[in-house]
Amino acid sequence: MESKRLKTIPEKVVIPLKQHNGVACKPLVKKGDQVLIGQKIGESVSYYSSDVHSSVCGEVTGIEEAPNPNGNKVLSVVIKTTESEETVAFVPKKHPSQKELITIMQDAGIVEHYGAPTHTVLKPEGKKIDLVLINATASEWIGGKYATPKEYASQMMDALKLLMKASGAVKGAIIVRKDDEDSIEAFEGVKVDGKALRVAPLLGTRRLGHYFKDQGSNVVVASQERVLGRNILNFFTYNVTGRKVALGCNPTDVGVAVCGVKSAKALYDAVHEGKPYYETVISMEGAVNCPELMLVRIGTPFKDIVRECTFNGEIGKIIANGVITGIAQYTDEVPVTKGTTRITLLTKEQVLRDESLDCTHCARCVDACPVSLLPTRLHVLAEQGRFDECRKMHIQFCIECGRCSFACPSKIHILQLIRYAKNAIEQAYEDDTPKESPNLKLGCCGGE
Numbered sequence: 145m146e147s148k149r150l151k152t153i154p155e156k157v158v159i160p161l162k163q164h165n166g167v168a169c170k171p172l173v174k175k176g177d178q179v180l181i182g183q184k185i186g187e188s189v190s191y192y193s194s195d196v197h198s199s200v201c202g203e204v205t206g207i208e209e210a211p212n213p214n215g216n217k218v219l220s221v222v223i224k225t226t227e228s229e230e231t232v233a234f235v236p237k238k239h240p241s242q243k244e245l246i247t248i249m250q251d252a253g254i255v256e257h258y259g260a261p262t263h264t265v266l267k268p269e270g271k272k273i274d275l276v277l278i279n280a281t282a283s284e285w286i287g288g289k290y291a292t293p294k295e296y297a298s299q300m301m302d303a304l305k306l307l308m309k310a311s312g313a314v315k316g317a318i319i320v321r322k323d324d325e326d327s328i329e330a331f332e333g334v335k336v337d338g339k340a341l342r343v344a345p346l347l348g349t350r351r352l353g354h355y356f357k358d359q360g361s362n363v364v365v366a367s368q369e370r371v372l373g374r375n376i377l378n379f380f381t382y383n384v385t386g387r388k389v390a391l392g393c394n395p396t397d398v399g400v401a402v403c404g405v406k407s408a409k410a411l412y413d414a415v416h417e418g419k420p421y422y423e424t425v426i427s428m429e430g431a432v433n434c435p436e437l438m439l440v441r442i443g444t445p446f447k448d449i450v451r452e453c454t455f456n457g458e459i460g461k462i463i464a465n466g467v468i469t470g471i472a473q474y475t476d477e478v479p480v481t482k483g484t485t486r487i488t489l490l491t492k493e494q495v496l497r498d499e500s501l502d503c504t505h506c507a508r509c510v511d512a513c514p515v516s517l518l519p520t521r522l523h524v525l526a527e528q529g530r531f532d533e534c535r536k537m538h539i540q541f542c543i544e545c546g547r548c549s550f551a552c553p554s555k556i557h558i559l560q561l562i563r564y565a566k567n568a569i570e571q572a573y574e575d576d577t578p579k580e581s582p583n584l585k586l587g588c589c590g591g592e
C-alpha cells in the first residue's frame with residue numbers, strides 16, 4: 145500500500161504558526177507577499193519552538209486566527225495557492241555535527257506528532273539522554289514516503305543514527321509492531337556496524353537492555369503490541385526499557401528520547417536533501433473510499449482531502465487523530481498540521497448509533513484497561529464532579545488509550561469524562577510534585 149498525493153492543489157492553505165507545544169512562531173511574511181514551497185514563513189523565538197514553512201507557491205492573503213484541529217483558534221498564515229511547484233533552493237547538509245543537527249531540526253520545523261519540537265526531546269535543557277527510541281508501532285513501513293520496506297528500513301536506521309548523534313545517546317532502538325510483518329522482514333538482517341540485525345520480540349519481563357547485551361550491539365530493533373493513547377509516552381518507555389517515569393515527568397527525565405517515524409523521516413530529508421518539514425502522511429479511515437494513506441501539504445483544509453474521497457451517505461462527523469482518542473471537528477475548514485496523523489469520516493447513521501445507554505456494570509472496560517485503572521468507577525465519579533475521589537483512584541495515570549470506551553457495550557463516553565476530570569484536576573493541582581504510582585503496570589514503582 146503506497147501513500148498517494150492529493151490530485152489537486154488546494155485553493156488555499158492555512159498554516160498555523162504554532163504546531164507544537166511551547167512558543168508560537170513569529171510570522172516572517174505579511175499580506176500580499178509571494179511565497180515558494182519550503183520558504184520559511186514563521187520563525188522560532190524560543191528554544192521551545194520550531195520554524196514553520198510554506199507548503200505551496202502563492203500569495204499570502206492574511207495572518208489571522210483560524211480554526212485548528214485541536215479545537216482552538218490559532219494564529220495562521222493563509223496562502224492563496226498557484227499551480228507552480230517551485231521550491232526554495234534546498235541545501236543538503238553533509239556530515240553535520242551534533243550542534244548542527246539540533247539547529248537543522250529547529251530550522252526544518254521538525255516536531256513530534258505528540259507536540260514536542262524534536263530538538264527539545266533530544267537535547268532537553270538540564271537533562272542527559274542516553275537512549276533514543278523510534279516508536280514505529282503505530283506506523284506500517286509505508287507510513288512515510290518510501291518505495292519499498294527495505295528503503296524504509298535503511299532510512300530509519302540512518303535517521304536513528306542521526307537522532308543518536310544529535311542527542312549524544314550511545315544506544316538506540318526502533319520499536320515495530322508485532323504484526324507488522326513487512327517492517328519486521330525489512331529490518332531483519334540489516335547490517336549495523338558490520339552485524340546483521342535480528343528483530344527481537346519484547347517478551348515477558350525482557351526489556352531492551354537484554355537485547356542490547358544479547359546482540360552485542362548498541363542498536364536493536366524490537367517488536368511489541370501496538371498501544372494507542374495520547375499520553376502513552378511514559379507507559380511506552382516503561383514497557384520497552386523498564387525505566388520508570390513518575391507522574392508529571394516525561395521520558396527525557398529518565399534519559400530516554402522517544403521520536404516518531406514521521407519526525408525521523410523529516411530529519412533524514414532535512415539532512416540528505418535540505419528539505420524542511422512541509423508535507424506529511426495521514427491515514428484516512430471510516431466510511432470513505434479513498435487511498436488509505438495520503439501525502440498532503442501541511443495547511444491543507446480537511447475539506448479538500450474529503451473531496452477526493454468517495455463517501456457513502458452524508459457525513460455525520462469528521463474526527464482528527466482517530467475515533468478512540470481523537471477530537472471531533474466542528475468545521476471541515478481546519479487544516480492538516482504536523483500533529484495530524486489520521487482523519488476519520490463517520491456517516492450520520494454511525495453517529496446516531498453512538499448514543500450512550502446506562503452502565504450495566506459488565507466490567508468490560510476494566511478488563512480492557514492496559515494500566516489497571518477502574519474506568520467503570522472513574523466515569524461515574526468524573527460525571528458527578530467528584531474529582532478528589534478520581535485522584536485517589538489514580539486517574540492521572542490514564543494514558544488516554546480509549547480502550548475502555550471502545551469496549552463499552554453501552555457506548556458510554558468514558559474517555560471524554562476521564563479527560564474532563566483530568567483537566568479539572570490538573571488546573572486545581574498545578575503545583576503537584578512528581579510522584580510514583582502504586583500501580584506496577586505503569587512502571588512508576590516496584591520492580592522492572
Ligand code: SF4
Binds near residue numbers: 516541558562
Ligand atoms: S482508563 Fe480507559 S483510556 Fe484510560 S488507560 Fe484505562 S482503558 Fe485507557
Ligand code: SF4
Binds near residue numbers: 555558
Ligand atoms: S464497559 Fe461500559 S457498561 Fe460495562 S462496566 Fe464499563 S462503563 Fe459500564
